[in-house]
Amino acid sequence: MSKKKNDKNQKKRLNEASLKPNCLxxxxxxxxxxxxxxxxxxxxxxxxxLDSFKAA
Known part of the structure; x- marks a missing residue:
């Protein structure tokens, strides 16, 4: 559960960082x-x- 929440927070941080202009x-x-x-x-x-390995 906490891993999923952590991933969401990480995605959010990445999105926020990508929205800022580089100069700032x-x-x-x-x-x-x-x-x-x-x-x-x-x-x-x-x-x-891993998924493709499991599927094979």
Whole structure:
């Protein structure tokens, strides 16, 4: 349950960060956003691989 809520919060933060113009976002925030984004994409990729493996 808390994992699902955590994912929602993460998505919300990513969406908020992507709405801001780059010039207003500090370098630190941009770096953290990129790290979260890549980690999130990696999670999705792993899940897709796992799902396709289960389906096969």
């Amino acid at each position: 976002v500090s370098q630190d925030v941009q770096k953290r956003y990129q790290q979260e984004l890549s980690r999130y994409q990696l999670q999705i990729k792993k899940k897709l691989e």
